[in-house]
Amino acid sequence: MTKLLAVSGSLRAVSVNKAVLEACQKLVPSGVSVSMYEGLAGLPPFNPDLDGPKPPQKILSLRKAIGTADGLIISSPEYAHGIPGSxxxxxxxxxxxxxxxxxxxxxxxxxPHSERITPLLMEVLMTMSARVVSNASLTLPLKGKKLDGEGIAKHAEFGPALTASLTNFIDAINAV
Ligand SMILES: Cc1cc2nc3c(=O)[nH]c(=O)nc-3n(C[C@H](O)[C@H](O)[C@H](O)COP(=O)(O)O)c2cc1C
Structure with missing residues (x-):
């Protein structure tokens, strides 16, 4: 089983970033699971003083969730030309x-109007030695379309585009 962890950079209840991750849950092939990381809003503000041998429990849970995932899917809005604080x-x-x-x-x-968020995240993630799979990463014009996860998954254009990116991502994970 390939386990993917999905993180939405938006905390809104009805969020297009959350919806596209729900679409991923519906589109992955059998043998692949996508679980939503729900802990973002509850994480304490980062403080290096707390990041010692005994970090907060929520941070241990976060690191465990990351450690057991074979890959991470991040969908995030751009806030004031930056990465959302959470x-x-x-x-x-x-x-x-x-x-x-x-x-x-x-x-x-x-x-597509949020042209800064992908390069900003790439810069941070590469600095953190993540393996960003660039032939999987994609931009879809979903904002304002009022589609839920099922609507995105079943959409004639967006569903196949997401499926193709998910396939590239899963192939990249399995290639190592
Ligand atoms: C505080 C704030 C700042 C924003 N700044 C930008 C921005 O710099 N560039 C942009 O393209 N959109 C910006 N937006 C619009 C968000 O990208 C848009 O609200 C996002 O698609 C919503 O995603 P969600 O439905 O997942 O919450 C901003 C929105 C908020 C609330």
């Missing part, structure tokens, strides 16, 4: 972790 906070907690380096990452951008 997502950057999670990444900061992973900088010194043993679980994160070499982790395969698939980036999804739900708006």
């Amino acid at each position: 997502l950057k906070n999670m990444l900061d907690w992973l900088v010194s972790s043993v679980e994160f380096p070499e982790k395969p990452v698939f980036l999804i951008n739900t708006s």
Whole structure:
């Protein structure tokens, strides 16, 4: 079983970034699972003083979730030309972790207008020694379309595009 962990950079209840990750859950082939990381809003603000031998329990849980995942899917909005604070906070907690380096990452951008978010995340993730699978990463014009996960998965254009990227990502994971 290939286990993927999905992280939405938006905490909104009805979020297009969350919806595209739900579409991924529906589109992966058998033998592959996508679980949603639900802990983003509850993580403490990153503080190097707390990042010692006994980090907070929520950070241990985060690192365990990352460690047991074969790959990470991140879909994030762009906020004020930057990475949303809650997502950057999670990444900061992973900088010194043993679980994160070499982790395969698939980036999804739900708006072509948000042209900064993918390069910004690439820069941070490469600095953290993630293995960003660039032939999987994709931008889809989903913002404002009011589609839920099922609507995205069944859409004539978006469903096949996501499936192709997921296939590239799973192939890249299995190639190592
Ligand atoms: C505080 C804030 C700042 C934003 N800044 C940008 C921005 O710099 N560039 C951009 O393309 N969209 C920006 N947006 C629009 C978000 O990208 C848009 O709300 C996002 O698609 C919503 O995703 P969600 O439905 O997953 O929450 C901003 C939105 C908020 C709330």
